[in-house]
Amino acid sequence: MKKKIKWTALFLALVLFAVGIVAILKNSHYLYIFGEYLGVNCDEVELKKSSLENMKKIELKALKADDRVKFDQSLMLINSDHPLKDDHELSLSEYKDTGVQLNKCLNSAYGELSEAVFEKTGSKLFISSSYRTQEEQQELYDEDPSTANIPGTSEHQSGLGIDVYVQYYAGFGFIKTDAGQFINSNCWKYGFIIRYPSYGKEKTGMKYEPWHIRYVGKPHAKVIYNNHLTLEEYIESLKNGVWYKVDDTLISRQKTDENGRLSLPDSFKSAVISPDNTGSYIITINNAQTPNDKKSSGFNNFTDFFEYHNI
Ligand SMILES: [Zn+2]
Numbered sequence: 001m002k003k004k005i006k007w008t009a010l011f012l013a014l015v016l017f018a019v020g021i022v023a024i025l026k027n028s029h030y031l032y033i034f035g036e037y038l039g040v041n042c043d044e045v046e047l048k049k050s051s052l053e054n055m056k057k058i059e060l061k062a063l064k065a066d067d068r069v070k071f072d073q074s075l076m077l078i079n080s081d082h083p084l085k086d087d088h089e090l091s092l093s094e095y096k097d098t099g100v101q102l103n104k105c106l107n108s109a110y111g112e113l114s115e116a117v118f119e120k121t122g123s124k125l126f127i128s129s130s131y132r133t134q135e136e137q138q139e140l141y142d143e144d145p146s147t148a149n150i151p152g153t154s155e156h157q158s159g160l161g162i163d164v165y166v167q168y169y170a171g172f173g174f175i176k177t178d179a180g181q182f183i184n185s186n187c188w189k190y191g192f193i194i195r196y197p198s199y200g201k202e203k204t205g206m207k208y209e210p211w212h213i214r215y216v217g218k219p220h221a222k223v224i225y226n227n228h229l230t231l232e233e234y235i236e237s238l239k240n241g242v243w244y245k246v247d248d249t250l251i252s253r254q255k256t257d258e259n260g261r262l263s264l265p266d267s268f269k270s271a272v273i274s275p276d277n278t279g280s281y282i283i284t285i286n287n288a289q290t291p292n293d294k295k296s297s298g299f300n301n302f303t304d305f306f307e308y309h310n311i
Helices: 002-026 027-037 059-065 102-121 134-143 171-176 178-190 218-226 231-237 291-299 302-309
Strands: 049-050 056-060 069-071 093-094 101-103 127-131 161-165 191-192 212-214 243-246 249-254 262-265 270-276 280-288
Touching: 027 171, 027 178, 056 059, 056 270, 059 069, 059 262, 093 102, 101 102, 102 178, 102 191, 102 212, 161 171, 171 178, 178 191, 178 218, 191 218, 218 231, 218 243, 218 280, 249 262, 262 280
Parallel strands: 069 270
Antiparallel strands: 049 243, 056 262, 093 101, 127 161, 161 212, 191 212, 243 249, 249 280, 270 280
């Protein structure tokens, strides 16, 4: 008799186990989240140090007047250690006559991302929150300090962070959808990162927010996502004054010298410069993707590269 009870109990345990497995597989977003946590979709990207020759020190004022240089805010680190300054200058523009205010630097990139989501998943992407004023952030914080950032430390106040959703699936539910999973694994291709990834709580101080995307620009997003980093870790990893190379892009984080100058190659085609909100600037020199540029992957040194392209 006792033996029979034992076998029945074992059988029931097995049935429960099987039901559990089926339930997990049915809610496959748990498996998806676990995969992202482990970085299964990441493909490590090397950020190589590069020694450049023929550098020139240029004053910020002169760089701002240079047609080849675009200043934006794409690499500002905004968190409780680095709040927005009181004199922070807003750089906003309206997204496609929707009344939604986004940081200027990401307006067209968001359009590309939104189109890709529709194309790949058939879902229309909506924005639930983009730019917020100090007062709006204060209200949210007063309502629930456990979910809203302290005023001054939210990316929403710069228009750089956006909360997105698809119909019926907002907040954490977003990751249950194909669109949510597409964005979490692919938004780097459009210059965005998941600002508070599942693996980043110790660095960002924030729980996983699969719906909060942040624009940083394509080369940076590629390195951050594929190397399984947070924005905090990425910016820390860029040593001041060093030049790095990823694909055909040169990246350097620098403080201005005593005369307010940054150091750039003597000749370049175009550059984007963003303050990083930690006291430095991040310079990104993108080279146009012409057939000749593609050959550049064979160059070991950028002096050769610049000479070859006569830039
Ligand atoms: Zn948000």
